[in-house]
Amino acid sequence: MDNMLKILVVDDESRMRKLLRDFLVKKDFEVLEACDGEQALEVFYENKEIALIILDVMMPKMDGWEVCKEIRKNSKVPIIMLTAKSGEQNELLGFELGVDEYISKPFSPKILTARVDAILRRTNQVDASSIVKEGSIEIDKSAHTCTVNGENVDLSFKEFELLLYFIDNKGIALSREKILNNVWNYDYFGDARTIDTHVKKLRKKLGPAGEAIKTIWGMGYKFEI
Amino acid sequence: MDNMLKILVVDDESRMRKLLRDFLVKKDFEVLEACDGEQALEVFYENKEIALIILDVMMPKMDGWEVCKEIRKNSKVPIIMLTAKSGEQNELLGFELGVDEYISKPFSPKILTARVDAILRRTNQVDASSIVKEGSIEIDKSAHTCTVNGENVDLSFKEFELLLYFIDNKGIALSREKILNNVWNYDYFGDARTIDTHVKKLRKKLGPAGEAIKTIWGMGYKFEI
DNA sequence: GGGAGGTTTCACAAAATCTTCATAGAAGAT
DNA sequence: ATCTTCTATGAAGATTTTGTGAAACCTCCC
Numbered sequence: 001m002d003n004m005l006k007i008l009v010v011d012d013e014s015r016m017r018k019l020l021r022d023f024l025v026k027k028d029f030e031v032l033e034a035c036d037g038e039q040a041l042e043v044f045y046e047n048k049e050i051a052l053i054i055l056d057v058m059m060p061k062m063d064g065w066e067v068c069k070e071i072r073k074n075s076k077v078p079i080i081m082l083t084a085k086s087g088e089q090n091e092l093l094g095f096e097l098g099v100d101e102y103i104s105k106p107f108s109p110k111i112l113t114a115r116v117d118a119i120l121r122r123t124n125q126v127d128a129s130s131i132v133k134e135g136s137i138e139i140d141k142s143a144h145t146c147t148v149n150g151e152n153v154d155l156s157f158k159e160f161e162l163l164l165y166f167i168d169n170k171g172i173a174l175s176r177e178k179i180l181n182n183v184w185n186y187d188y189f190g191d192a193r194t195i196d197t198h199v200k201k202l203r204k205k206l207g208p209a210g211e212a213i214k215t216i217w218g219m220g221y222k223f224e225i
Numbered sequence: 226m227d228n229m230l231k232i233l234v235v236d237d238e239s240r241m242r243k244l245l246r247d248f249l250v251k252k253d254f255e256v257l258e259a260c261d262g263e264q265a266l267e268v269f270y271e272n273k274e275i276a277l278i279i280l281d282v283m284m285p286k287m288d289g290w291e292v293c294k295e296i297r298k299n300s301k302v303p304i305i306m307l308t309a310k311s312g313e314q315n316e317l318l319g320f321e322l323g324v325d326e327y328i329s330k331p332f333s334p335k336i337l338t339a340r341v342d343a344i345l346r347r348t349n350q351v352d353a354s355s356i357v358k359e360g361s362i363e364i365d366k367s368a369h370t371c372t373v374n375g376e377n378v379d380l381s382f383k384e385f386e387l388l389l390y391f392i393d394n395k396g397i398a399l400s401r402e403k404i405l406n407n408v409w410n411y412d413y414f415g416d417a418r419t420i421d422t423h424v425k426k427l428r429k430k431l432g433p434a435g436e437a438i439k440t441i442w443g444m445g446y447k448f449e450i
Numbered sequence: 451g452g453g454a455g456g457t458t459t460c461a462c463a464a465a466a467t468c469t470t471c472a473t474a475g476a477a478g479a480t
Numbered sequence: 481a482t483c484t485t486c487t488a489t490g491a492a493g494a495t496t497t498t499g500t501g502a503a504a505c506c507t508c509c510c
Contacts, residue, residue, distance in 0.1 A: 118326070156456055173369035181251060193498085194458050200500065216369055217466060218382030218497065224368075381467055382497095418487085419469050425489060442477060443486065 004030045005051040005120065010040040010067065011082065012059045020054060020112070027113050028131050037062025041070055044077075051120060054103075056082045065097060072098045078119045134167045135225040136209050148209045155205060158183070162198050163206075166213060166223035175220040195221075229255045230276040230345065235265040235292065236307065237284045241330075245279060245337070252338055262287025266295055269302075276345060279328075281307045293324060303344045359392045360450040361434045373434045383408070384427050387420075391438060391448035400445040420446075 007029045009020045014035070021031045032047060034040035036059050044050060053071070057064035068079055080101045101115050132139045136149045144160055146153045155163065165183045166174070176192040199221060203210030214222045232254045234245045239260070246256045257272060259265035261284050269275060278296065282289035293304055305326045326340050357364045361374045369385060371378045380388065390408050391399070401417040424446060428435030439447045 158457070172367045178253070181253065190457095191459065193460090196498065197458075197500085199498095215498070216382075219369055222368065383468070415469065416471095418471095421487065422469075422489080424487095428488095440487070 004028060006030045006032060006047065006049060007116070008032045008034065008040065008043060008047075008050050008053045010034045010037070010053065010059070010064075011056040012036055013056075016056070016082075023112055024116070027116075028133070029116075036060060037064075037067040037070075040067050044071060044075075050077055052078045052080065052116065054080045054082060054116075058084060068097045068099060080115060080119060132164075132167055134170060134223075135212060137163075137167070137206065137212070139164060139167060148206055153205055155202070158198055159202050159205070162195075163202055166221070170223045170225075173216050173219055173222045179220065229253060231255045231257060231272065231274060232341070233257045233259065233265065233268060233272075233275050233278045235259045235262070235278065235284070235289070236281040237261055238281075241281070241307075248337055249341070252341070254341075261285055262289070262292040262295075265292050269296060269300075275302055277303045277305065277341065279305045279307060279341075283309060305340060305344065357389075357392055359395060359448075360437060362388075362392070362431065362437070364389060364392060373431055378430055380427075380430060383423055384430070387423050388427055388431075391446070395448045395450075398441050398444055398447045404445065 007024055009017055009024070009031055010033075011017050011020070012035050017033050017035070021033065024031050029051075032043055032050070034043045038061060040053070040055070040062075044053070055064045055067055059067075062070075064081055068081070071077065071079070076098070078100045079098065080103060081099045082103055101119050103112060103115055132141065138147045138150075139160075140146070141164065144157075146155050146160060146163065161183050162179070165179065176195050179195055180188060180192060199213060203213055206213075212223055212225050214224055216222050232249055234242055234249070234256055235258075236242050236245070237260050242258050242260070246258065249256050254276075257268055257275070259268045263286060265278070265280070265287075269278065280289040280292055284292075287295075289306055293306070296302065296304070303325045305328055306324050308327055308329045326344055328337060328340055357366065363372045363375075364385075365371070366389070371380050371385065371388065386408050387404070390404065401420050404420055405413060405417055424438055428438055431437075437448055437450050439449055441447050
């Protein structure tokens with residue numbers, strides 16, 4: 001809860017704000033909103049530790065450029081500009097003002113979250129996507145921890161790595177060979193059946209959630225909710 | 226094998242190339258190499274479907290920026306720049322040239338693969354069409370699953386492989402021998418009539434859609450809608 | 451050197467699948 | 481028509497693959 005990154009979304013259209021909020025919340029960010037430039041500045045100064053601002057260019061009263069300029073007087077917080085068409089980007093102006101990224105509308109969820117992740121990574125904030133959620137299973141890559149329904153689950157190193165690999169490749173049938181190549185060191189030449197043992201332990205530790213690890217007979221395993 | 230993503234690694238130091246290759250190969254990428262800018266362009270234009278270029282900035286003859294500029298004239302292929310120190314990043318220049326990401330040396334394997342994954346995800350290249358559709362039958366090769374009219378159909382390993390072979394060769398009459406050679410291991414010397422049993426099961430499981438598997442009397446089978 | 455925990459191997463039980471076989475049924479040939 | 485050849489099918493046996501507990505093996509730490 002408390003180490004969720006805060007993102008301030010500034011747009012005059014409530015539909016757009018909702019859209020952004022939905023995507024970002026799904027990616028485990030905390031979202032603050034403002035519907036115009038003045039409110040944006042207010043919210044920004046009232047809240048500590050805002051990790052990123054997503055700013056629409058076209059707004060009444062104070063446009064995105066002005067808000068950006070104002071904020072840059074005091075802060076280096078990363079700013080992503082939302083522009084309607086690529087011509088509107090005016091990259092030169094943006095760079096002078098310290099804009100970090102642009103996203104032109106309409107954008108895909110993928111683009112949005114990718115840019116956000118990239119920018120947070122670049123500005124060295126905690127890796128944005130260090131938390132992966134899949135059903136009731138939640139994995140924190142950086143902390144190397146795992147919870148199921150909020151309950152902490154103790155996983156060994158290999159178990160954790162294996163689960164992570166499964167989740168990163170959810171919906172894909174994985175052969176034992178592939179699993180070995182990716183989860184074990186490349187210099188491991190042992191028995192592939194050791195995977196079975198780890199799968200067994202994982203399933204047991206995950207409880208009912210462990211059923212997401214499916215056996216594909218004659219082939220390998222697959223993670224699927 | 227053939228749908229592995231190709232990554233072009235460009236660096237004048239062979240040690241660095243080997244390092245990158247080793248990590249990337251482990252992550253199931255196909256790695257191409259070039260030791261300077263000119264060779265990079267050559268390799269890039271001679272190979273179709275390079276999914277990503279990792280480019281060292283400091284190189285003799287033609288540096289990374291120039292290579293990037295050259296490639297951007299024709300292609301939007303994602304480019305990751307390898308820089309020695311963060312100062313060398315020169316993000317403004319990079320942004321104008323269309324660099325997608327930076328990695329500063331020295332880097333950890335984790336950083337490398339994380340960035341590569343992120344960028345491929347962003348550019349939507351990850352697992353291209355693994356889904357084959359034929360009439361009401363839909364096969365997902367990567368998930369190793371099959372649906373008919375959206376309904377999930379549970380197929381065994383051999384059944385799945387057999388159906389895939391049929392669909393890959395739709396409209397073509399296949400002798401039992403040919404089927405054995407392609408779907409069974411080359412060291413299988415059993416009865417060819419075992420195919421009949423599998424065809425029977427397939428037809429049954431596929432329901433009405435199973436009628437697409439046609440018997441060619443005295444010859445073998447053919448898949449045809 | 452002695453745990454403690456994690457990893458790997460092994461052996462056997464359990465499950466699923468594959469193959470074979472016998473028989474019935476169809477298609478083609480005479 | 482009748483015979484021959486090939487295919488469909490259900491059931492049983494053989495085989496392969498997976499699940500699992502226990503034991504052996506590491507490795508790190510005290």
